[in-house]
Amino acid sequence: MKLNIALLAGDGIGPEVIDQAVKVVNAVAVKFNHEVNWTSALTGAAAIDAVGEPYPDETHEVCMAADAVLFGAIGHPRFDNDPKATVRPEQGLLKMRKKLGLYANVRPTFTFPSLIDNSPLKRERIEGTDLIILRELTGGIYFGERGRKDDGNTAFDTCTYTREEIQRLAKLGFELAMTRGKKLCCVDKANVLESSRLWRETVQDMEKDFPEVEVSYEFVDAVAMRLVQWPKSYDVIITENLFGDILTDEASVISGSMGLMPSASVGIHTSLYEPIHGSYPQAAGKDIANPLATVLSAAMMFEDAFGLKEEAELIRTVVNKSLTEGIVTEDLAGKDNKAYKTSEVGDWLAKNI
Amino acid sequence: MKLNIALLAGDGIGPEVIDQAVKVVNAVAVKFNHEVNWTSALTGAAAIDAVGEPYPDETHEVCMAADAVLFGAIGHPRFDNDPKATVRPEQGLLKMRKKLGLYANVRPTFTFPSLIDNSPLKRERIEGTDLIILRELTGGIYFGERGRKDDGNTAFDTCTYTREEIQRLAKLGFELAMTRGKKLCCVDKANVLESSRLWRETVQDMEKDFPEVEVSYEFVDAVAMRLVQWPKSYDVIITENLFGDILTDEASVISGSMGLMPSASVGIHTSLYEPIHGSYPQAAGKDIANPLATVLSAAMMFEDAFGLKEEAELIRTVVNKSLTEGIVTEDLAGKDNKAYKTSEVGDWLAKNI
Ligand SMILES: CC(C)[C@H](C(=O)O)[C@@H](O)C(=O)O
Numbered sequence: 076m077k078l079n080i081a082l083l084a085g086d087g088i089g090p091e092v093i094d095q096a097v098k099v100v101n102a103v104a105v106k107f108n109h110e111v112n113w114t115s116a117l118t119g120a121a122a123i124d125a126v127g128e129p130y131p132d133e134t135h136e137v138c139m140a141a142d143a144v145l146f147g148a149i150g151h152p153r154f155d156n157d158p159k160a161t162v163r164p165e166q167g168l169l170k171m172r173k174k175l176g177l178y179a180n181v182r183p184t185f186t187f188p189s190l191i192d193n194s195p196l197k198r199e200r201i202e203g204t205d206l207i208i209l210r211e212l213t214g215g216i217y218f219g220e221r222g223r224k225d226d227g228n229t230a231f232d233t234c235t236y237t238r239e240e241i242q243r244l245a246k247l248g249f250e251l252a253m254t255r256g257k258k259l260c261c262v263d264k265a266n267v268l269e270s271s272r273l274w275r276e277t278v279q280d281m282e283k284d285f286p287e288v289e290v291s292y293e294f295v296d297a298v299a300m301r302l303v304q305w306p307k308s309y310d311v312i313i314t315e316n317l318f319g320d321i322l323t324d325e326a327s328v329i330s331g332s333m334g335l336m337p338s339a340s341v342g343i344h345t346s347l348y349e350p351i352h353g354s355y356p357q358a359a360g361k362d363i364a365n366p367l368a369t370v371l372s373a374a375m376m377f378e379d380a381f382g383l384k385e386e387a388e389l390i391r392t393v394v395n396k397s398l399t400e401g402i403v404t405e406d407l408a409g410k411d412n413k414a415y416k417t418s419e420v421g422d423w424l425a426k427n428i
Numbered sequence: 429m430k431l432n433i434a435l436l437a438g439d440g441i442g443p444e445v446i447d448q449a450v451k452v453v454n455a456v457a458v459k460f461n462h463e464v465n466w467t468s469a470l471t472g473a474a475a476i477d478a479v480g481e482p483y484p485d486e487t488h489e490v491c492m493a494a495d496a497v498l499f500g501a502i503g504h505p506r507f508d509n510d511p512k513a514t515v516r517p518e519q520g521l522l523k524m525r526k527k528l529g530l531y532a533n534v535r536p537t538f539t540f541p542s543l544i545d546n547s548p549l550k551r552e553r554i555e556g557t558d559l560i561i562l563r564e565l566t567g568g569i570y571f572g573e574r575g576r577k578d579d580g581n582t583a584f585d586t587c588t589y590t591r592e593e594i595q596r597l598a599k600l601g602f603e604l605a606m607t608r609g610k611k612l613c614c615v616d617k618a619n620v621l622e623s624s625r626l627w628r629e630t631v632q633d634m635e636k637d638f639p640e641v642e643v644s645y646e647f648v649d650a651v652a653m654r655l656v657q658w659p660k661s662y663d664v665i666i667t668e669n670l671f672g673d674i675l676t677d678e679a680s681v682i683s684g685s686m687g688l689m690p691s692a693s694v695g696i697h698t699s700l701y702e703p704i705h706g707s708y709p710q711a712a713g714k715d716i717a718n719p720l721a722t723v724l725s726a727a728m729m730f731e732d733a734f735g736l737k738e739e740a741e742l743i744r745t746v747v748n749k750s751l752t753e754g755i756v757t758e759d760l761a762g763k764d765n766k767a768y769k770t771s772e773v774g775d776w777l778a779k780n781i
């Protein structure tokens with residue numbers, strides 16, 4: 076099969092972890108006789124430095140022409156503490172999501188048996204956790220009107236949702252639930268927000284089309300509690316953009332290994348695969364970042380974008396092997412064990428494919 | 429001293445837990461020679477049923493005339509799954525906060541030595557946690573313009589903040605930090621939201637007035653992670669209304685005993701003390717709810733509203749004693765121990781004052 080993949084390495088540790096995923100994907104391609112066409116393009120602070128724009132048109136064209144996008148991370152601290160910066164890496168991310176129509180961020184949360192004791196949560200609370208959060212990614216307060224009034228002394232942001240946006244995301248959630256535990260939890264703040272009431276109303280209307288799915292409705296504050304108290308009680312969670320941003324990151328703590336958590340963003344024009352961790356600028360260039368989340372994102376890409384399940388499974392098996400054999404970066408090595416470099420882990424994985 | 433206290437029991441378990449706090453406050457008053465004037469008033473679903481309004485004018489007058497308000501909980505499930513209900517208990521809560529000018533919700537998070545193993549988090553992560561979240565309570569998306577367009581198919585909510593609202597809350601945060609660990613963390617989403625950028629800008633401008641306070645700025649998604657990973661790294665957190673709603677509830681998991689966590693809301697016209705748990709309708713009327721969060725809220729009231737520190741300390745000492753002696757409700761009793769009734773715990777506390 077011919078696999079056309081756009082490669083957006085981004086900022087910070089992005090390029091390093093992406094390099095390892097490329098090695099692994101190439102090894103898989105050789106083994107299964109696929110032909111990979113990689114096309115690299117700029118995003119984030121790297122793109123701002125090069126062309127003054129965090130998501131340049133050329134990058135968009137590269138993504139549109141590809142069958143899937145493999146993404147590293149973007150963001151740079153020099154923009155974070157400057158509330159007056161007018162061009163920011165994150166704008167590129169949001170523009171990319173919007174222009175590619177990436178309306179659903181799919182974030183699985185699961186535990187790795189060999190790493191379960193890394194979690195700040197107790198083993199008995201998390202062992203066997205298997206939940207997926209579907210975060211709406213192109214609507215809500217991220218994309219509503221915003222600005223200043225009163226000489227800059229008043230600021231506002233608007234959260235807007237249409238029934239169609241909600242239906243599109245919820246449909247994916249219902250369908251996903253049907254392939255799994257058949258439980259769907261809609262997370263909102265319907266006791267306060269009008270947009271949340273539209274979410275609840277819309278999902279309620281869809282229940283009849285999926286009679287086998289058990290649907291619950293919970294407030295975001297309650298879920299922020301229950302997610303760490305009883306993660307095993309969830310199967311599929313659907314929620315709006317900002318709540319999803321907060322809850323997916325919170326959920327990543329469960330596994331105890333943020334450096335291992337992959338994600339997919341499902342879109343109208345293409346789909347995108349990325350680790351959930353950020354650009355981690357403190358570690359950039361040091362060859363110490365954990366590449367496994369990006370490698371596992373590539374596995375999601377094989378399975379979801381190309382329908383190549385066997386290839387995906389092989390990647391996961393080799394990743395598990397690296398964990399049990401201790402071929403891991405310093406974040407996972409522990410005090411008494413050898414820590415491997417980012418590039419060494421990538422080489423080892425590629426060789427073991 | 430003469431203590432004029434407005435008593436808003438509210439819905440669900442509210443009346444039961446409030447009853448116990450009243451017993452304890454009365455016992456303290458006898459012991460220290462204070463005169464308590466209680467004035468009860470209706471709120472929430474109870475008020476809707478009685479007068480069609482969740483925060484009636486008479487209730488507001490009772491609160492305005494009091495030196496402090498002791499509050500139970502409001503909310504009733506019959507409103508939650510009806511997105512079209514036009515009168516809701518929560519509206520009463522929001523109206524009350526706005527009309528009383530309760531602009532800061534103060535939520536301490538700490539652990540109880542005897543209960544630390546109840547937490548879903550590991551002991552070494554949480555032991556010694558002592559943080560306070562200051563949540564802005566009368567602004568943001570809770571109070572902005574909201575509504576529907578396109579025949580009800582589009583819904584919107586607006587988040588608005590003024591520099592003054594932020595300054596008022598942040599000032600409290602800086603001052604509180606000065607009495608404690610001198611660390612302040614401002615939580616926002618300044619990489620996306622304009623209102624968050626105003627928060628960051630405003631707090632940055634105030635740093636020079638509190639040169640001893642070490643200030644950090646973190647994104648809400650990162651804090652949703654770090655709060656459960658490294659709660660001991662925080663001292664005072666300040667944040668806007670919706671983020672505060674989510675993070676304070678998340679933080680309540682740390683202690684492992686939601687039923688024990690008190691809160692205060694500091695205001696322009698008065699201050700209000702309430703347990704952080706909700707109305708817990710499933711338990712209402714069963715005499716099983718844990719009254720300690722409400723009792724500890726009364727302790728906060730003695731200290732903060734009346735400046736009566738010794739009285740507050742006595743309440744806390746007696747609560748600790750009830751915990752170590754196992755005079756606790758079923759949520760804390762564990763499988764093998766006797767569970768006491770709500771009213772029995774209240775009686776025991778009052779007797780031991
Ligand atoms: C960088 C930021 C704009 C982004 C978001 O909030 O969506 C990030 O936190 C994420 O979750 O991908």
Ligand SMILES: CC(C)[C@H](C(=O)O)[C@@H](O)C(=O)O
Nearest residue numbers: 266267296503518521522673
């Ligand atoms: C009931 C609800 C409106 C309220 C809020 O969101 O403020 C509650 O969750 C709280 O935190 O007191």
